[in-house]
Amino acid sequence: xxxxxxxxxxxxxxxxxxxxxxxxxxxxxxxxxxxxxxxxxxxxxxxxxxxxxxxxxxxxxxxxxxxxxxxxxxxxxxxxxxxxxxxxxxxxxxxxxxxxxxxxxxxxxxxxxxxxxxxxxxxxxxxxxxxxxxxxxxxxxxxxxxxxxxxxxxxxxxxxxxxxxxxxxxxxxxxxxxxxxxxxxxxxxxxxxxxxxxxxxxxxxxxxxxxxxxxxxxxxxxxxxxxxxxxxxxxxxxxxxxxxxxxxxxxxxxxxxxxxxxxxxxxxxxxxxxxxxxxxxxxxxxxxxxxxxxxxxxxxxxxxxxxxxxxx
Amino acid sequence: xxxxxxxxxxxxxxxxxxxxxxxxxxxxxxxxxxxxxxxxxxxxxxxxxxxxxxxxxxxxxxxxxxxxxxxxxxxxxxxxxxxxxxxxxxxxxxxxxxxxxxxxxxxxxxxxxxxxxxxxxxxxxxxxxxxxxxxxxxxxxxxxxxxxxxxxxxxxxxxxxxxxxxxxxxxxxxxxxxxxxxxxxxxxxxxxxxxxxxxxxxxxxxxxxxxxxxxxxxxxxxxxxxxxxxxxxxxxxxxxxxxxxxxxxxxxxxxxxxxx
Amino acid sequence: xxxxxxxxxxxxxxxxxxxxxxxxxxxxxxxxxxxxxxxxxxxxxxxxxxxxxxxxxxxxxxxxxxxxxxxxxxxxxxxxxxxxxxxxxxxxxxxxxxxxxxxxxxxxxxxxxxxxx
Numbered sequence: 030x031x032x033x034x035x036x037x038x039x040x041x042x043x044x045x046x047x048x049x050x051x052x053x054x055x056x057x058x059x060x061x062x063x064x065x066x067x068x069x070x071x072x073x074x075x076x077x078x079x080x081x082x083x084x085x086x087x088x089x090x091x092x093x094x095x096x097x098x099x100x101x102x103x104x105x106x107x108x109x110x111x112x113x114x115x116x117x118x119x120x121x122x123x124x125x126x127x128x129x130x131x132x133x134x135x136x137x138x139x140x141x142x143x144x145x146x147x148x149x150x151x152x153x154x155x156x157x158x159x160x161x162x163x164x165x166x167x168x169x170x171x172x173x174x175x176x177x178x179x180x181x182x183x184x185x186x187x188x189x190x191x192x193x194x195x196x197x198x199x200x201x202x203x204x205x206x207x208x209x210x211x212x213x214x215x216x217x218x219x220x221x222x223x224x225x226x227x228x229x230x231x232x233x234x235x236x237x238x239x240x241x242x243x244x245x246x247x248x249x250x251x252x253x254x255x256x257x258x259x260x261x262x263x264x265x266x267x268x269x270x271x272x273x274x275x276x277x278x279x280x281x282x283x284x285x286x287x288x289x290x291x292x293x294x295x296x297x298x299x300x301x302x303x304x305x306x307x308x309x310x311x312x313x314x315x316x317x318x319x320x321x322x323x324x325x326x327x328x329x330x331x332x333x334x335x336x337x338x339x340x341x
Numbered sequence: 342x343x344x345x346x347x348x349x350x351x352x353x354x355x356x357x358x359x360x361x362x363x364x365x366x367x368x369x370x371x372x373x374x375x376x377x378x379x380x381x382x383x384x385x386x387x388x389x390x391x392x393x394x395x396x397x398x399x400x401x402x403x404x405x406x407x408x409x410x411x412x413x414x415x416x417x418x419x420x421x422x423x424x425x426x427x428x429x430x431x432x433x434x435x436x437x438x439x440x441x442x443x444x445x446x447x448x449x450x451x452x453x454x455x456x457x458x459x460x461x462x463x464x465x466x467x468x469x470x471x472x473x474x475x476x477x478x479x480x481x482x483x484x485x486x487x488x489x490x491x492x493x494x495x496x497x498x499x500x501x502x503x504x505x506x507x508x509x510x511x512x513x514x515x516x517x518x519x520x521x522x523x524x525x526x527x528x529x530x531x532x533x534x535x536x537x538x539x540x541x542x543x544x545x546x547x548x549x550x551x552x553x554x555x556x557x558x559x560x561x562x563x564x565x566x567x568x569x570x571x572x573x574x575x576x577x578x579x580x581x582x583x584x585x586x587x588x589x590x591x592x593x594x595x596x597x598x599x600x601x
Numbered sequence: 602x603x604x605x606x607x608x609x610x611x612x613x614x615x616x617x618x619x620x621x622x623x624x625x626x627x628x629x630x631x632x633x634x635x636x637x638x639x640x641x642x643x644x645x646x647x648x649x650x651x652x653x654x655x656x657x658x659x660x661x662x663x664x665x666x667x668x669x670x671x672x673x674x675x676x677x678x679x680x681x682x683x684x685x686x687x688x689x690x691x692x693x694x695x696x697x698x699x700x701x702x703x704x705x706x707x708x709x710x711x712x713x714x715x716x717x718x
Contacts, residue, residue, distance in 0.1 A: 051673045053670070053672065053673060054673055054674065055674070076370070076375070079369065079370040080370050083369045083370045083434075084435060085592075086366050086369060087363060087366060087367060087434060087588050087589060088588055088589065088591045088592050089592070090412070090592040090593040090601040091408050091412075091593070091601050092389060092392065092393040092396070092407060092408055092411055093393075094601055095366075095389055096386055096389055096390060096393070099366055099369065099382055099385060099386050099389070100382075100386060100653075102369055102370065102382070103369070103378075103379055103382040103383070103386075103653075106369070106370060106372075106375060106378045106379050106382070107379045107650060107653075109375060110375045110376055110379060110635075110650060111633060111650075113375065114616070114633065114634050114635070114636070117616070117636070118616075118634075126613055126614065126636075127375075127614055127636050128612060131375075152592045152601075184633070187633075202601070205600050205601055206601075208600070209596075209599055209600055209601075210596055210599055212595070212596065213596065213599065318370075318371065318438065319370075319371075321437065321438065321439070322370075322371035322372070322373070322438060322440070325373070325439060325440065325442075326372065326373025326374065326442065327373075328500070328502045328503055328506060329373035329374060329442045329496075329503065330373060330374055330612075330614075331499070331500050331502070331503070331612065332495055332496050332499025332500050332502075332503035332638075333374060333495065333499070333614070333637060333638040333642060334612055334613060334614055334638045335495075335498075335499040335500055335503075335638060336499075336638045336639040336642075337613060337614070337615050337638050337639075374636075375636075376635045376636060376637065376646040376647075376649075376650055377646060379646075379649050379650055380645065380646055380648070380649035380650070382649075383649045383653060484648065487645060488645050491641055491642060491645050495638075495639075495642060
């Protein structure tokens with residue numbers, strides 16, 4: 030074996046023993062590239078994820094909800110910042126920084142999570158997102174806390190801690206609507222029906238032999254499969270949703286005691302393909318908002334960077 | 342106690358903070374720099390929180406429920422300065438927002454400096470709940486001023502383009518300043534122990550040196566006699582406020598008094 | 602108008618590592634980093650990136666390039682293989698306690714003598 034192969038073998042042995050990787054460690058190019066891409070997608074998803082709920086900030090129906098939703102959306106942008114910084118440190122040897130990592134969102138090279146391509150047409154959608162979409166995200170993120178890439182695992186602890194408030198905030202909105210007027214209850218029921226498929230799609234397809242999924246498990250970025258996470262979500266949230274008197278729009282949904290798992294009508298997985306091409310229901314609209322503000326803000330970022338240039 | 346002055350003053354304070362906080366919140370997710378998006382949102386939350394405090398003082402005085410005061414009153418009953426209802430830029434936060442950071446920094450610095458001086462005056466108000474609220478809020482506003490001043494300097498000295506855009510933002514802000522200092526129905530006295538002229542003097546003394554430091558011409562002293570156009574302190578507003586109130590109250594008005 | 606559009610190499614943020622001191626009994630603790638162009642900007646940005654929910658009395662911003670670091674791979678840099686208990690509390694507390702117990706027993710015996718007398 031030559032030196033590189035030897036180092037790669039040592040690296041894999043280290044990973045398989047549960048060892049951690051830091052930014053300045055030697056690592057195979059494949060690991061570095063895949064980890065950057067994974068974190069970039071997570072960060073850009075947080076950034077794009079701010080937009081559906083942000084639509085409701087100016088229309089939030091009480092001063093308290095206005096504040097709470099602002100804080101929640103602020104956290105999402107904050108999470109994007111935390112994760113981007115970790116990605117930037119790992120990408121620095123490749124000459125990539127903040128501008129490049131964010132710019133790839135607009136070229137289409139970097140994707141954002143499928144769930145944020147969906148519409149949020151009513152106030153109740155803001156509640157469902159805060160409760161159930163963040164609920165799904167917490168389950169997903171918990172499986173990343175054991176990630177081999179230590180700087181990412183560390184920053185996720187902070188992210189997960191803040192997500193606790195998000196779910197409480199979302200729950201609070203949904204509880205108020207569920208206990209409210211008939212119109213409010215109906216708004217909530219309709220929002221649930223609108224989001225149910227998206228919540229199943231959130232975790233990705235059950236069996237996937239995709240190259241990227243294989244790498245995720247090989248390098249221990251993530252320690253659970255898509256289906257395991259989806260099952261956890263159903264176990265946690267189906268009883269709670271039903272307790273509020275809401276009807277889940279899947280007549281086949283039930284827990285199979287023998288099999289020890291939830292049986293559900295499979296969502297339309299083909300929708301994920303359109304979303305991956307940024308052709309989901311609101312993909313282009315939201316990308317358009319972000320791209321416009323990004324271009325509009327370029328002169329501001331140039332001014333921010335100016336001292337660095339002036340010093341040189 | 343001069344109750345009409347107290348009530349008018351509280352509406353000015355509450356409406357100023359709510360309208361500016363609402364405009365600030367439109368930037369969320371669209372900020373020019375991710376760390377700044379986060380920081381600016383805290384400022385927006387502070388303003389809405391202050392508005393809430395003032396609406397609750399009005400509720401304590403029998404004016405009605407705080408949320409009703411915030412969401413239901415028509416434009417003609419609002420007492421915010423017109424400066425604060427101006428849009429952040431062309432477009433809306435949902436449709437092709439072309440928000441202007443240069444204008445935002447100029448407007449926010451002008452307003453928060455005015456607010457700080459107003460709060461200093463209020464710390465001496467004869468209405469104790471208001472004096473106490475003002476003292477607490479003033480401490481929180483310190484960060485706002487540091488933020489806006491830092492950005493003012495950064496844009497003024499950063500690049501040629503940022504300097505020009507900030508200057509343009511200042512030029513757009515200036516004509517509306519008279520309306521900020523106009524006292525409307527507030528009569529100087531124990532509840533509000535200062536005149537509009539005094540406010541302008543103190544504001545000018547604080548801001549003029551900053552302009553000199555970055556080499557900006559001083560555009561002139563705001564006229565506290567009121568604006569040439571609509572006077573927000575007397576309930577005269579622009580169509581921009583109608584649009585803002587329409588959006589802000591859209592959900593609330595479907596069931597006022599319902600729990601949300 | 603202005604300067605020519607900057608090339609990609611010219612458009613770079615500086616990274617500032619951020620340290621927070623929560624109260625006067627605590628040291629500054631590293632919490633993360635921000636992209637900015639100057640230390641003043643970094644402090645203004647860091648306050649809301651890291652202190653939205655925590656109290657603090659001080660904030661430091663240190664340019665990332667100013668930090669000198671050890672190499673994770675150099676584990677031996679941190680090796681402590683031979684017995685170092687001579688410089689720890691645990692290295693003494695048991696042995697000293699034994700001795701004090703002997704003194705205490707002797708004292709009890711003395712007391713018994715006094716009582717007999």
